[in-house]
Ligand SMILES: Cc1cc2nc3c(=O)[nH]c(=O)nc-3n(C[C@H](O)[C@H](O)[C@H](O)COP(=O)(O)O)c2cc1C
Ligand code: SF4
Ligand code: SF4
């Protein structure tokens with residue numbers, strides 16, 4: 001069939017629809033690749049968390065699987081020394097800017113960082129990097145939920161859900177570099193923008209940055 | 217094709233240009249370099265001085281503003297063309313010198329060669345720039361008109377055969393232009409060196425009605441100014457290159473993305489576009505053919521990252537200027553989703569001569585893998601600062617010692633930083649590396665924007681790496697993990713080292729993290745940001761070790777690792793200038809009449825060291841910051 005391709009992931013032969021991204025094909029076949037920012041429905045991935053690296057035969061460096069389309073005859077390895085090293089460093093970097101306190105976090109046991117740690121054999125601890133000190137404002141204005149930026153990993157899931165599912169246009173990123181943060185329209189408290197119940201963004205957040213208050 | 221032969225149309229333009237030139241032949245001409253570099257040195261004042269002096273003496277002469285003449289070290293500069301004399305370039309102009317030149321040369325007949333830098337044409341009396349070591353190496357392909365012709369008139373460009381490549385190309389097939397550019401192996405001058413021909417071909421092959429040509433003139437590297445100089449001095453050359461590209465790939469519209477901080481470049485390009493339209497070189501039916509193409513300036517007021525290809529396109533579309541992951545490449549889906557060729561100012565500037573003189577001519581200059589020339593701005597501890605253009609393959613040593621005339625006296629070469637903030641620092645042992653894309657890359661540096669900073673014994677390599685990291689960390693867009701957080705940690709670690717904090721593991725972490733940022737980042741800002749760290753670690757590891765193991769900064773730069781000390785043996789009881797120079801009153805007179813510094817009060821401003829008269833030269837910096845034992849010194 002012309003709109004199907006056959007590829008090999010970790011020595012397993014897999015059939016996939018043409019145009020699909022490697023990350024989703026692997027996940028659907030129960031092959032785990034760490035990821036935070038990928039959105040299946042989004043044709044142009046952000047490719048910003050930099051955790052979904054894999055090796056593809058014939059490419060000189062690991063590539064992000066969320067932004068790579070499957071190809072006929074592609075030979076993929078989801079682990080290698082280089083991949084593991086990048087994932088470890090990327091993960092440690094994210095943790096160095098994360099309020100790491102699982103026991104008191106509303107996302108405990110449902111957090112993607114915990115999943116990644118478990119699946120990739122990484123520690124949920126600060127290791128090589130000194131934690132970055134931050135001073136964020138908590139926005140707990142909505143009745144049901146709150147935004148605690150000290151846990152945000154800048155994955156952009158909430159922004160996408162806000163635009164594409166809630167169709168609200170309330171959330172976005174602002175500032176450059178290390179100061180990049182998720183913010184609301186005009187930096188207003190979310191409640192003032194009418195955010196009280198839809199909570200698409202809360203459901204999208206893979207960590208405990210946007211959370212339901214009752215869980216906290 | 218239209219009814220009129222483009223070559224004939226072009227001939228008419230040339231005739232017009234000739235009449236124009238004739239009309240201004242008999243009078244002497246004074247060309248003043250008034251690009252931003254000249255202006256900063258007072259060129260506009262010099263122009264006023266000339267006008268005033270000429271007027272006072274009733275001498276008829278044209279005073280004309282031209283672009284960057286290239287010898288920035290001697291700014292303000294002027295070229296005087298007086299019938300009967302070779303054109304001569306004068307530097308270091310001020311009011312007094314202008315008076316003399318007008319008096320002796322323009323009113324009288326003495327060219328005052330003692331004040332001249334060089335002649336511009338061969339003659340029997342005075343050497344030209346080519347006769348100096350710098351000139352022997354220099355080969356000007358894209359800077360050839362810089363500072364020589366008056367950019368405000370298209371006639372001057374046409375008078376030196378400008379737009380003849382366009383006329384030639386239009387009388388042939390578009391594929392011919394493409395073929396020449398591809399065969400010439402013209403590599404992109406925006407930094408990465410990707411072959412322009414391959415980009416153009418991919419775009420030409422795309423089956424879309426609408427395509428775009430974009431010139432990247434965002435030039436955000438600190439200290440880089442060659443793109444600006446070319447646009448200010450010789451804008452038509454860039455326009456011609458872009459029109460040729462549009463013809464080759466089948467585009468009808470192009471944009472020049474110029475940073476808004478370059479108002480003069482914007483103005484000159486806009487004027488050039490106007491003139492080109494008036495002369496049927498832009499617009500519908502160019503030179504009588506059925507090829508339509510127009511250009512527009514887009515003023516970018518964004519951050520450094522907006523120079524990155526995908527971020528630039530986003531910013532032109534009114535979105536946040538953030539990079540995107542590729543594919544799709546711009547040639548597949550660029551501006552407004554249409555196939556787009558994006559090239560640097562210099563890349564486009566080479567195109568007219570390649571089309572006119574052929575790929576083989578271009579390949580006869582430079583090296584086989586990097587044909588043509590490289591443009592550098594020489595700065596730092598070097599005599600001949602300024603813009604230079606040399607064939608690829610010239611060694612760094614030739615560039616520094618001969619073209620740049622070496623280091624000022626008493627300065628000892630330590631390193632050359634090449635390629636801007638994402639480039640690398642190379643040591644003496646790497647000076648015989650030929651300048652080309654691949655050799656520089658192998659040495660750990662990059663061609664980048666062509667910035668070249670010469671450093672000496674007073675430059676601390678850790679501080680230099682830290683300085684560049686501070687820039688890239690500040691300019692990171694923050695989108696991806698490795699660059700946003702990785703550069704922050706790199707900077708923090710480097711800052712600690714400049715304070716003497718760290719151990720061997722710190723250096724290993726620097727190394728590992730740098731490699732991972734290079735591999736893991738989304739765009740080339742992150743992928744190249746660690747270069748200054750990696751090269752200094754590779755070539756100047758001993759300096760890092762001195763900082764962390766001995767608490768010593770060998771270059772005596774890092775503030776936390778130095779102290780100021782007045783050598784009693786050298787200090788004079790008769791002098792006390794240092795006392796007054798100190799802003800915090802840290803200097804006191806000891807019981808024996810000599811001066812000493814109260815360390816707790818010292819803010820390390822360096823004033824006392826500068827103030828101490830050379831005959832005493834008693835103030836020194838010490839690292840590690842430990843006071844020598846002194847007999848009989850009073851503690852305070
Ligand atoms: C952070 C960043 C800044 C850049 N800035 C510029 C720039 O100011 N000018 C430029 O021509 N290219 C710049 N580039 C390179 C462009 O992305 C692109 O490669 C180039 O414009 C292509 O033209 P060329 O092939 O002619 O070099 C930059 C790249 C990065 C990653
Ligand atoms: S708030 Fe949650 S979903 Fe939004 S960017 Fe941060 S981590 Fe991602
Ligand atoms: S490498 Fe840096 S500048 Fe480039 S996308 Fe990532 S954060 Fe932004």
Ligand code: FES
Pocket residue numbers: 034035036037038046047048049050051052064065066067
């Ligand atoms: S999931 Fe691929 S980069 Fe984030």
